Amino acid sequence: MPSDNPLAGHVALVTGAGRGIGRATALRLASLGASVLCVARSRDELESCVAEAGPKAAALPLDITAPDAAQTLIETALTRFGKLDILVLSSGAFHSGTLENLTDTDFGKLFDVNVRAPLSIIRAALPALRDSKGQIAVVNSTIIRAASTAGRGLYAATQAALRSLTDTLRSEINQDGIRVLSVMPGTTATPRQEAIHAAAGKPWHPERLLQPEDVAIALCGALLLPETAEATDIFVRPMMKS
Numbered sequence: 001m002p003s004d005n006p007l008a009g010h011v012a013l014v015t016g017a018g019r020g021i022g023r024a025t026a027l028r029l030a031s032l033g034a035s036v037l038c039v040a041r042s043r044d045e046l047e048s049c050v051a052e053a054g055p056k057a058a059a060l061p062l063d064i065t066a067p068d069a070a071q072t073l074i075e076t077a078l079t080r081f082g083k084l085d086i087l088v089l090s091s092g093a094f095h096s097g098t099l100e101n102l103t104d105t106d107f108g109k110l111f112d113v114n115v116r117a118p119l120s121i122i123r124a125a126l127p128a129l130r131d132s133k134g135q136i137a138v139v140n141s142t143i144i145r146a147a148s149t150a151g152r153g154l155y156a157a158t159q160a161a162l163r164s165l166t167d168t169l170r171s172e173i174n175q176d177g178i179r180v181l182s183v184m185p186g187t188t189a190t191p192r193q194e195a196i197h198a199a200a201g202k203p204w205h206p207e208r209l210l211q212p213e214d215v216a217i218a219l220c221g222a223l224l225l226p227e228t229a230e231a232t233d234i235f236v237r238p239m240m241k242s
């Protein structure tokens with residue numbers, strides 16, 4: 001019989017847990033019984049997430065791009081909960097604009113938050129994940145197979161880099177019993193997407209988009225597979241076509 005709390009005794013760390021997909025995933029993991037360390041910069045948003053997640057959740061307000069952030073995250077999880085079973089990376093930023101108008105600063109900042117910092121966190125987590133035969137879930141984007149990325153080229157490049165690194169990582173660490181998942185959501189009704197719609201002057205109809213909870217359900221469903229199975233890539237898209 002399936003258990004009501006299949007993740008009881010498991011410890012998860014979720015970046016981007018303040019809002020959007022990361023928040024929904026942190027709440028879902030907590031509802032499945034996991035202890036969850038929730039990470040983002042905005043203290044208020046994290047505290048709201050933790051209050052909803054319940055007593056087994058904790059907040060760590062931190063900029064993942066700061067020096068030593070990766071080490072701090074993992075040390076905090078281990079000190080607070082004693083181990084780490086699940087690492088979910090759902091933090092990050094978006095950039096719009098043509099490649100011609102791109103600055104080196106834009107380039108460096110987006111690659112730092114979307115690619116370098118997640119990889120750094122994964123690397124810092126590996127010893128603990130080896131001990132627990134744990135799992136890594138990286139929230140990527142369906143933009144990696146979009147027909148046109150005009151005006152979104154820098155963001156698309158970070159997601160393609162992240163996917164490539166995730167694939168390499170899987171083939172390097174599966175042998176240690178660690179499973180690696182990439183989740184590719186389509187347009188999801190999060191604060192980020194609302195801001196993108198506003199900037200483009202597009203009407204905002206969140207009910208027609210994927211919901212953050214939909215993505216969280218797909219992601220957590222994959223994490224619940226038996227240890228003999230690994231979901232590698234999940235594409236999730238809105239049912240309603242715009």
Ligand SMILES: NC(=O)c1ccc[n+]([C@@H]2O[C@H](COP(=O)([O-])OP(=O)(O)OC[C@H]3O[C@@H](n4cnc5c(N)ncnc54)[C@H](OP(=O)(O)O)[C@@H]3O)[C@@H](O)[C@H]2O)c1
Nearest residue numbers: 016018019020021040041042064091092141187188190192
């Ligand atoms: N929404 C979509 O339509 C969509 C579609 C496909 C893929 N995705 C992907 O899904 C993931 C989450 O997207 P979302 O729409 O949920 O994003 P969101 O609403 O913008 O939330 C992003 C989260 O990341 C945190 N974050 C950003 N920069 C950070 C930093 N330097 N240090 C620590 N935390 C940081 C934010 O908190 P603070 O700002 O407080 O730090 C926030 O909690 C992203 O990787 C995105 O590329 C989203």
